[in-house]
Amino acid sequence: xxxxxxxxxxxxxxxxxxxxxxxxxxxxxxxxxxxxxxxxxxxxxxxxxxxxxxxxxxxxxxxxxxxxxxxxxxxxxxxxxxxxxxxxxxxxxxxxxxxxxxxxxxxxxxxxxxxxxxxxxxxxxxxxxxxxxxxxxxxxxxxxxxxxxxxxxxxxxxxxxxxxxxxxxxxxxxxxx
Numbered sequence: 001x002x003x004x005x006x007x008x009x010x011x012x013x014x015x016x017x018x019x020x021x022x023x024x025x026x027x028x029x030x031x032x033x034x035x036x037x038x039x040x041x042x043x044x045x046x047x048x049x050x051x052x053x054x055x056x057x058x059x060x061x062x063x064x065x066x067x068x069x070x071x072x073x074x075x076x077x078x079x080x081x082x083x084x085x086x087x088x089x090x091x092x093x094x095x096x097x098x099x100x101x102x103x104x105x106x107x108x109x110x111x112x113x114x115x116x117x118x119x120x121x122x123x124x125x126x127x128x129x130x131x132x133x134x135x136x137x138x139x140x141x142x143x144x145x146x147x148x149x150x151x152x153x154x155x156x157x158x159x160x161x162x163x164x165x166x167x168x169x170x171x172x173x174x175x176x177x
Contacts, residue, residue: 010035010066012097014087015077017061025063025082032076035066039105041115042147058115062087064102121173122151128171135164139174 017025022038029036039058044051065077074094077083086094109115122128122142128151130138135155143163144152151166 010099011069011072012037012064012066012099012102013094014097015063015065016084016087017063017082018084019061021082022057022061022063023082025080028080028082029063029065029077032073032080034077037064037066037102037106038062038113039109039115040113044147055114064097066102122168122171127174128153129174130166130170131172132170133166135166 015025026036026038040055041058043054043056045054046052067073067077072094074086077086089095122145124142124145126142128140128142130136130140138155140153140155142151143154146152149168151168151171153164153166153171154161155164156162
């Protein structure tokens with residue numbers, strides 16, 4: 001199996017898979033020799049009262065596929081188990097995805113296609129000042145950072161500590177201690 005770093009840039013297209021059959025389509029298309037890319041991320045899901053961490057596709061139901069433009073073998077792709085259809089616009093054939101978009105996604109993923117978290121200059125425990133929104137000019141510290149980059153902070157409101165979730169664009173690192 002090729003790692004994503006070994007896949008050559010090419011002509012990329014998008015496949016729509018049947019519901020919950022991404023992995024079936026991937027397995028069969030890899031066996032046919034296609035270069036595929038399905039970026040994933042870690043997500044938390046509640047199941048039977050517990051929180052479980054799962055690896056889920058970023059674009060649920062879709063897989064990127066690279067083909068040779070001289071002989072794309074669309075008939076093999078369309079009849080592959082797990083594949084519903086090729087994404088197209090109008091009657092002009094399968095839509096192309098710009099190679100730089102796919103390359104940009106690949107550069108943010110590890111060798112197994114797992115999206116690496118965005119490295120910010122903020123980390124847990126950092127002092128921040130709220131620079132926009134209803135809590136403007138409050139100074140607090142970061143308690144937790146979600147995988148989707150939301151910040152959890154504790155603000156003193158009406159004499160009581162209150163947990164608040166903020167977008168990273170709403171805060172700036174504070175120089176005050």
